[in-house]
Amino acid sequence: MLFNSIDFAIFFPIVFALYWFVFGRSRRSQNVLILVASLFFYAYWDWRFIAIILISITTDYVCGLWIEKSKTIQFKRSWLALSIALNLGLLCVFKYFNFFVDSFIEVFRMFGSNLEGPAIRVILPIGISFYTFQSLSYSIEVYRGRLKPTKNFLAFSSYVSFFPQLLAGPIEKARNLLPQFLSKREFDYSQAVSGMQQTLWGLFKKVVIADNCAYFVDHCFENPMGLNSPTLFLGILCFGFQIYCDFSGYSDMAVGMAKLFGIRLQQNFRSPYFSRSIIDFWRRWHVSLMEWLKDYVYIPLGGGRVSSIKVYRNILIVFLVSGLWHGANWTFVIWGFAHGIVFIMYKIIRKRRLQTESVAKTVLSIIITFLLVNILWVPFRSENLNEASTYFIQLFQFDFSGGLQFPRMTRFIVLWTLIPLMMAIDRFTDDADNPLGTFCNNWPLILRRSLYLIIALLILFVGGDASPFIYFQF
Amino acid sequence: MHHHLFIFNFDVKKFILNTALFIVLLSILVLAIHVFFDSFYDLKNEQAIYVWGDSQMYYGLDLENISNNTRREVYSFAQEGSGIYEFLNFVESVPRECTVLISISDPLVLRDRNKERNLTGYDFGVLNEMYKEGYEFMNCFNIVMENIRPRKPWHQSVQLLPALDHLTITEPMSYYLGFYSRISEDYDIRLRLIKNGLRRLKEKSCKIINIDFPYHHELKNKVESRDVRQNLAEAKRGIFIGDFGFIMRSENIECSPTCMFDYTHLNGIGAKNVSELVVKSLDANNSGTFLYIE
Numbered sequence: 041m042l043f044n045s046i047d048f049a050i051f052f053p054i055v056f057a058l059y060w061f062v063f064g065r066s067r068r069s070q071n072v073l074i075l076v077a078s079l080f081f082y083a084y085w086d087w088r089f090i091a092i093i094l095i096s097i098t099t100d101y102v103c104g105l106w107i108e109k110s111k112t113i114q115f116k117r118s119w120l121a122l123s124i125a126l127n128l129g130l131l132c133v134f135k136y137f138n139f140f141v142d143s144f145i146e147v148f149r150m151f152g153s154n155l156e157g158p159a160i161r162v163i164l165p166i167g168i169s170f171y172t173f174q175s176l177s178y179s180i181e182v183y184r185g186r187l188k189p190t191k192n193f194l195a196f197s198s199y200v201s202f203f204p205q206l207l208a209g210p211i212e213k214a215r216n217l218l219p220q221f222l223s224k225r226e227f228d229y230s231q232a233v234s235g236m237q238q239t240l241w242g243l244f245k246k247v248v249i250a251d252n253c254a255y256f257v258d259h260c261f262e263n264p265m266g267l268n269s270p271t272l273f274l275g276i277l278c279f280g281f282q283i284y285c286d287f288s289g290y291s292d293m294a295v296g297m298a299k300l301f302g303i304r305l306q307q308n309f310r311s312p313y314f315s316r317s318i319i320d321f322w323r324r325w326h327v328s329l330m331e332w333l334k335d336y337v338y339i340p341l342g343g344g345r346v347s348s349i350k351v352y353r354n355i356l357i358v359f360l361v362s363g364l365w366h367g368a369n370w371t372f373v374i375w376g377f378a379h380g381i382v383f384i385m386y387k388i389i390r391k392r393r394l395q396t397e398s399v400a401k402t403v404l405s406i407i408i409t410f411l412l413v414n415i416l417w418v419p420f421r422s423e424n425l426n427e428a429s430t431y432f433i434q435l436f437q438f439d440f441s442g443g444l445q446f447p448r449m450t451r452f453i454v455l456w457t458l459i460p461l462m463m464a465i466d467r468f469t470d471d472a473d474n475p476l477g478t479f480c481n482n483w484p485l486i487l488r489r490s491l492y493l494i495i496a497l498l499i500l501f502v503g504g505d506a507s508p509f510i511y512f513q514f
Numbered sequence: 515m516h517h518h519l520f521i522f523n524f525d526v527k528k529f530i531l532n533t534a535l536f537i538v539l540l541s542i543l544v545l546a547i548h549v550f551f552d553s554f555y556d557l558k559n560e561q562a563i564y565v566w567g568d569s570q571m572y573y574g575l576d577l578e579n580i581s582n583n584t585r586r587e588v589y590s591f592a593q594e595g596s597g598i599y600e601f602l603n604f605v606e607s608v609p610r611e612c613t614v615l616i617s618i619s620d621p622l623v624l625r626d627r628n629k630e631r632n633l634t635g636y637d638f639g640v641l642n643e644m645y646k647e648g649y650e651f652m653n654c655f656n657i658v659m660e661n662i663r664p665r666k667p668w669h670q671s672v673q674l675l676p677a678l679d680h681l682t683i684t685e686p687m688s689y690y691l692g693f694y695s696r697i698s699e700d701y702d703i704r705l706r707l708i709k710n711g712l713r714r715l716k717e718k719s720c721k722i723i724n725i726d727f728p729y730h731h732e733l734k735n736k737v738e739s740r741d742v743r744q745n746l747a748e749a750k751r752g753i754f755i756g757d758f759g760f761i762m763r764s765e766n767i768e769c770s771p772t773c774m775f776d777y778t779h780l781n782g783i784g785a786k787n788v789s790e791l792v793v794k795s796l797d798a799n800n801s802g803t804f805l806y807i808e
Contacts, residue, residue, distance in 0.1 A: 046655075046656070046659055057530070060521070060523055060526040061521055061523070061526065062521070064521050064523065065521060227523055227525050227526050227529075228525075229525045229528065229529060232525075232529050233529070236533065489536070489539075492536065493536075493539065493540060493543060496536075496540050497540070497543065497544070497547075500544060500662045500663060501547075501662075501663050501664075503663075
């Protein structure tokens with residue numbers, strides 16, 4: 041059930057009305073509805089994978105309680121290890137099994153062996169990387185003594201399976217989200233309006249920008265050999281905006297819909313394409329994942345309090361994990377590795393020079409970072425490394441013959457008229473989690489409602505062909 | 515203490531009312547845009563020739579050839595995968611006393627509901643008729659949702675399929691055989707709706723030519739003996755010739771090396787040949803022709 045589908049447009053208002061009008065009497069009944077609705081939402085895609093969420097929920101709930109009960113650090117560690125092993129085990133089996141087996145066979149084939157792959161292919165359960173990481177954060181926080189384990193299984197289950205953010209985050213830390221399920225939610229009119237604004241804005245980004253960009257991206261990546269350099273370059277920028285609007289659009293909708301249930305989720309994007317460096321970019325892009333990796337991978341490895349060499353090693357590990365987290369494919373590993381290298385290089389350069397902040401320098405830094413990030417999207421978007429290298433080779437032929445080789449140029453022009461407008465409004469996310477609201481809340485009511493109507497009409501009339509969210513596959 | 519099932523929450527009600535108001539306003543705006551759009555593409559030229567059908571018709575007629583030979587405008591509403599809603603919508607759109615070329619193909623009757631292309635704007639009268647004849651509410655609702663974006667409903671030229679010396683396999687044989695594997699649940703509903711559409715065209719005093727396009731002989735040999743194919747052929751003749759008094763005309767087309775692009779679609783040469791036959795049929799002095807192409 042996609043957020044931009046008719047099925048969801050029927051499902052959501054029903055759950056919303058039941059939540060406030062029938063189940064709104066107590067925290068317990070609110071959580072019952074959230075859990076049932078979330079499991080239904082997940083089962084709508086494939087009911088068999090409900091078992092995986094339930095395993096993850098039960099394991100971390102039990103481990104959390106036993107970590108606290110354990111008297112010695114060894115026992116605490118054992119329970120934490122069980123939680124980590126089970127969550128990562130699920131990820132390994134369902135997400136990486138095919139990848140590891142294929143890579144293993146490929147290595148053997150390089151040495152002349154004629155090894156055949158297994159007949160079984162494991163299906164990837166949608167959103168598994170998100171909810172296993174979220175559930176795991178609870179056990180780790182309890183182990184570290186930052187969070188008291190909850191005895192309320194219902195609240196904990198609702199925290200892990202909360203449907204607006206179940207499939208593609210934000211990956212909420214237990215200490216932020218779980219306490220909200222431990223108290224009764226009250227309806228807040230202004231929060232609900234803010235939630236609607238954010239949902240509308242997210243839908244606009246997904247349907248109007250991302251889905252339209254997808255058309256031109258597919259055109260470029262399906263056959264880069266027949267296209268000239270300017271077309272391929274714009275194809276990369278289109279993918280940059282596609283993935284940003286697809287993912288941040290989803291996050292906006294998730295945060296917005298959560299507000300309608302009286303739940304506050306964290307902001308996942310802060311205008312990443314206005315970053316002044318790659319370090320700045322990673323503070324603004326997929327914030328919840330980077331915070332997770334920082335807290336649970338980078339800091340346990342020693343973080344920044346070790347020798348420079350070890351710091352660089354830690355950074356590289358974080359980015360390799362980030363790459364692998366995104367998908368079981370070498371293209372993601374290369375993408376993560378490349379970001380790690382650029383991140384380290386920037387850290388070294390920054391150490392050796394004084395920081396001066398002129399407007400020209402800031403603008404230049406933003407442009408350079410934007411281009412760098414976009415160039416690095418090529419392996420991310422490619423099906424395999426061959427496809428990525430073909431794209432780069434063709435791009436750097438510097439073939440400027442002919443004009444832009446895009447079909448449906450009118451659509452292309454409309455899209456590139458809307459992108460700067462979207463970016464201008466989205467710039468407000470720097471300080472606020474609701475860009476559209478921040479942009480127009482001071483306007484007179486009639487103008488504000490007219491703006492909503494224009495956005496809704498653009499969604500209905502200018503939207504691209506409906507497609508699933510890219511991050512669902514991760 | 516007595517508990518009511520429903521909780522009164524003024525703020526939630528206010529929020530829902532405001533949201534509902536917004537949705538109503540948005541719906542009115544969408545409909546207004548559709549009315550404007552429809553008026554923009556409204557066709558009143560009764561001298562023109564109006565074409566409707568699915569991909570067989572889309573690729574099976576050379577529109578420019580017909581237009582040049584008849585000195586009349588030709589507007590084609592044919593699209594790949596056209597559904598029954600598009601047919602009925604077309605019937606409502608054409609002016610009185612005009613000439614229409616239609617093709618009631620086998621897939622139109624046999625295709626699954628969820629594989630129909632029904633994207634020719636809104637006609638709530640047609641939706642109501644479909645609902646009354648047996649389409650479910652959700653089918654009609656999906657048609658409404660899919661048609662939110664207005665589209666130009668017709669075209670006046672087509673890029674015909676190339677004439678190659680070999681058959682192109684766009685879909686495997688099994689795909690086509692699938693249509694004839696069983697009588698679909700919509701069979702009777704669709705036939706009733708087709709009858710309704712033809713009746714409406716007759717009421718509008720339109721001159722109608724129904725074109726029955728050929729299949730490639732490999733496919734034809736495989737489906738000809740199937741019950742579904744025979745039943746449908748009989749039913750179509752029953753409607754056109756029995757109920758509406760169409761004149762049957764069988765014609766052969768010859769092309770070298772072949773008239774077909776794939777199993778079901780004519781290539782450019784085949785389309786040109788059929789177009790010439792259509793022009794001849796237009797000259798005939800009868801209000802309904804069933805043109806069977808072999």
